[in-house]
Amino acid sequence: MPPIRRSNLGRRTRNATNQANYRSNRTAQERDDGNERERIRISQTREARARHSTNNRASLNRAAFSYDVSIDYSNYQCVVIGSMNSVCSHCKALKYKNEANGLCCANGKVKLIPLDPPPEPLYSLVSGIGTDSIHFLTHIQQYNNCFQMTSFGATNVVRENFMPTFKIQGQIYHRAGSLLPVSDSDNKFLQIYFMGNSPQEIDLRCAHNNLTFYAPTIDEVAIVVVGENLESRDIVLHRRNDQLQRIKETHRSYDALQYPIIFWQGEDGYDFSTKMINPITGSETNKKVSSMNYYSYRLMIRENEDNHILKCRRLYHKYVVDMYVKIETERLTFIRLNQTKLRSEEYIHLRDAINTDGNAQNVGRMTILPATYIGSPRHMHEYAQDAMSYVRHYGTADLFITFTCNPQWIEIKQELFSGQSPIDRHDITARVFRQKLKSLMDFIVKHNVFGETRCWMYSVEWQKRGLPHAHILIWLVEKIRPNEVDAVISAEIPDVLVDPGLHEVVIKHMIHGPCGTLNQNSPCMMDGKCSKRYPRTLISETITGNDGYPLYRRRSTADNGKSTIVKLNQQDIEIDNRWIVPYSPILSKTFKAHINVESCHSVKSIKYICKYVTKGSDMAVIGIGAENSNDEVTQYQMGRYVSSNEAVWRIFSFPIHERHPSVVHLAVHLENGQRVYFTTQNAVQRAAQPPSTTLTSFFETCQNDDFAQTLLYSEMPKYYTWNQSSRRFIRRKQGKPVPGYTDVDLQYGMEIVPV
Template sequence: MRQNLDSLILRGGRLLQQFVVDNCVKMQANNLRWISLNQDKIRADLYKGLEDSLHAGEHNTENVGRRTILPSSFVGSPRDLHQRYQDAMALVHKFGKPDIFLTMTCNPSWPEIQSELLAGQVPNDRPDLLTRVFHAKLEELKMDVLERGILGTVVAYVYVIEFQKRGLPHVHMLLILDQNDKLTTPDDFDKIVRAVIPDEQVEPKLYKAVLKHMIHGPCGVLNHKSPCMKQGSCKKGFPKEFSNDTKQGNDSYPLYRRPQDRPAAPLRENSRVRVDNRWVVPYNPFLLLKYDCHINIEICNSIKCVKYLYKYIHKGSDRVSMEVHNGDEIAQYVDARWICAPEAMWKLYKFPMTRMCPSVDRLQVHLPNMHQVRFEANQPISSVLENPRNSKTMLTEFFKMNSVDPNARRYLYREFPEHYRWLSTSREWQKRKSQQRVLGRLYVASPLEGERFYMRMLLNHVRGPTSFEHLRTVNGVTHPTFRAAAEALGLIENDESIRQCLSEACSVRMPTALRRLFATILVYCQPTGLHSLWDEFFPYMVGDYPTSNTTNNCVFLTNKLLQDLDRLLRPLIKRISDYTELPSLPETTDDIDELPSIIEEYFSIPVPDEDLACVATLNSDQQIAYDTIMNAVISKAGCSFFVDGPGGTGKTFLYRALLATVKSRGEIAIPTATSGIAATLLHQGRTYITFDFSAST
């Protein structure tokens, strides 16, 4: 701290809070403005799609590609949070479940803060002090936990900074311990975690610290208006039950030792509220005494659904939402964000919001020439295709490295980043000079994606492929498809590939996503042992449904799941009743009048006026085609038409006129295409997958 410096800004109180929030918002607005202004300039499409456009007579990228919205490169965006969550789950795949969940909250009474307050100030008046002191404490905590190993040797960790509504920063940290330091028994838990009020005579400092920082609420009968109260009970489960011994939790945190061995203690000096061990938040004595703040330690290795822990810490900052902007993620982010002064100051100081170790490299998975290429509007397509950088991807260069480096062939694709590093400037892999703590994660593929899904499966099992063809080669035979190669390797026999897909998804996906995946598998994968898959993954798919201890709970969960799956199947022209191996859906829950969601969406979006105006400006050739096709529509004649012409002759203009006319008559016309190009040019355009066509049809 600089001494004898009297700053008017630092004496501003709430004006200082408003000042730092305004400056943080300005900084974000500048970044968001750049993204917004470049939506029409920076495009992306499949490499193959650009080739198709060039062959079809389209030479300018102005009419090609889909717009980017709020990318994952913007820290705190939904895409960024989702990617970080997936990266964190890659740590679980490599090292196993986390062992310790640590939360530390800033204490505004820390002497480092109090000693720097100016006359008449309270901590909230100085968000600069709150953030800088907490950051310093966090760095020391990281030294204690990660370097000095006071809780055990940490092999992997992730932490996220959050801010309470009242503005105080806190950190959530998940720690994975070395195999030799794993906490497996109640005795192990007791060595680092306590949940009792210590004896005042034996540990007077710890006694005061526990009562000051580690008492929950109180709530319940002691305070019905506590924020944690929901429907008459504490949502955190306080007060806990008395227990003479620590017990292993059943898909929960352990039941820590909370003996009823001494009278209740006054919460504060001269306080009429008295608390006992049932109200103590678990803590570590050393950390509590050293940091003198709320610092909660939980043993979490008995929790089955660890994804909820990682999802919790990657939920993002507080948000409010008043309006939904269809398709405008930037506007929705701006309107929904909630920024307090300490968070604004944290970002202005450029302190990190999250950290993960080991780091995770995200590996591209794409079919031949189906990788994404970025380009600028008005850039000639030929120049995009001729640029050698655009043909290089992580995957193609992985093949190339395997073809020239025999040592590289020892590794799977996901293991490659541990031994080679990706140079984004030259777009090539380079052998690491020293072993680095880096993991690889393949982007997820769904069975709905067909060949890409099976190619990803092969990449997880085949070492050293030198090309896409080599990847499809098994025992000297080059198979025509990746699925055929996977079958030849025995990877998709007896539903094993489906089971592996669901198992992997269970570790990283929420129940809603699992239900969508299961519906996709029903339609596109034709599993043979459907009943066994249902039994195995049923608990994961109903994980977010409300439960009870009644005997009818299982029936309720089954019917609820069947109903949701049926709703997901309807847009795919399937019903849950088509799968006889599954339980039957009661007729009372079956709404036969419900429209498929694709049709509901279709009628909910109005026809653009400019498309309706196309009809009046058709040229003579377009008018002939228009009249011929509309006569077939009006007469209900089942016909197929092929409209051909060089690029720029107005085919898309004709399609827009036809689609607008049909929809304005209250009829249905859904345009589809084989890539994202035509789909973006037509109102409500979709890809071929809408009607379950394959890409090769």
């Protein structure tokens, strides 16, 4: 039945008509009086908003130096991230209030067919309710193995103790093997489907790991995988009409072959041909849906929609790792396949080669894994150089903060399904930590709890247990004086009678170990000693250390210090201030997590932000043949680890590094020695007219601009912006006017790094 047509559609309402008649019949004096009243009302509203904002900021300005035990800072509006009750107007996804609009569906440009909930008894088995469901979810990976048609493999599947996450290192690949088993061995994986004996097939599936499950009720599809791991995998579908069809690893049937429990109907997965839609008209566009957009859409929680993927626990962990590696492989494959097209060479060599024989086929070397690829060695090296520019310009950082995700945050626990624990939902853990990290940075930078901030940077990493943590460096305008360190940072157990809330947080999150003679199996133990140098020495006053970090006050129980009792291996152990990790009372009480705060005056703190450059990779790199010694793509793939939480973080496109202010890279080269990027088609044109660099553009600007002649090369970005399209410097239009030059503005907070 068609909707009822509104009679007044497109016409003015009665109230709007009356208002228009009233305004048109007013006298000039009445119009002026009305405008003045409206101006006063708007002014008062703005003043009230500004006063409210100023009061909030004033109450937190340098609040870390005057911590008040009676204030519950965690209830401040700037800290509370709220519940997941914001609904996307396009796809009905549930989000937090400060999450990006395009996180779920790219602002309505992505629309996928919803997954049907599994039938009984599978629906009850993944619900987490009842003993059968608990048993099934505990062994869900083994059950999935009984029905999957390809095997899962990686260079190294990490299985360490205390690892509530799925983690792999190196390449991921899927194999099917031969269609018939070798002699004296049982049928397995794909071979089961070719036995031709249904009762025997069921027996073999049920015999796998001595578990019990029901036989599948859908038509099976067989595959054959051939080719090397580092190349594109060839997958052949064996259809019921005995026809063979060769497909790519990004074929839409690929996910269902590996995860039959999740895609119980054999639903389509990601495919290159999936197109975006116009969010207004709903029609398809020419733009394709990326694999990252696709899987980000699949991992969201939506109104009136049951996403059973999020209920599959360890199988869900494996799924997100597998799908992220597919996303990453897609990007790296593009880089690998296009390296023969884009070449680079010094301009003078390119010009000489073109002038000599006019042949550009053998000129230049193939480009490698670029710095624009996040996480690549070149990107990390570039990031370390940017960090060092802050040190050169502003001096050493004032605060070094390590912020670790707390899986027991109430925002995480309230979003769990029945029977789940936080380690089962890395999507919620990642999203909550992202919001908490943004709140922490706003708390420090915008609300100035340590004073006005000059610049900052942070880097997100992942623990062996899979939880994310951020290393943060803060530069302050007003430095922390030696007599103020104890007011900002504490390394002591607070008095439970004076501040019970902070006491609970410190006892739960800020005690190291215990390790040493109390626990030789602690992860921090190396060669029989604690690598973090605990237990520390008890001292009555804070003094300067030898490595740029203070030795914080740690009073003994005889000197009015506190102690507490903790359980270790079912034994009560007394812990005093020697085991306390330095913390800031205001941050610990606000965010209720492990937040290590150090007053640092050493450039070595940069190494924790960019550790893959300064101390070497933590990844286990296996041997690579001589023929691949210059293949950075292969080296990157073979050496990396990917955990479940990191995979979710990357799928949601959350940033791993952030900083402020921005850093401008300036080129430094000899005359005609700049690096030129070209293809075989435009090599002659590039040899005749090489693109400008920041250095050559600086010389050109100085010829035509009197003010530029007064500047050094490194000072240009303070007064000029670099236009990437026109490749020239343009005067800034915002900032502080320069005396004597009315049309020149100075922009503060911009650092320059010559490269």
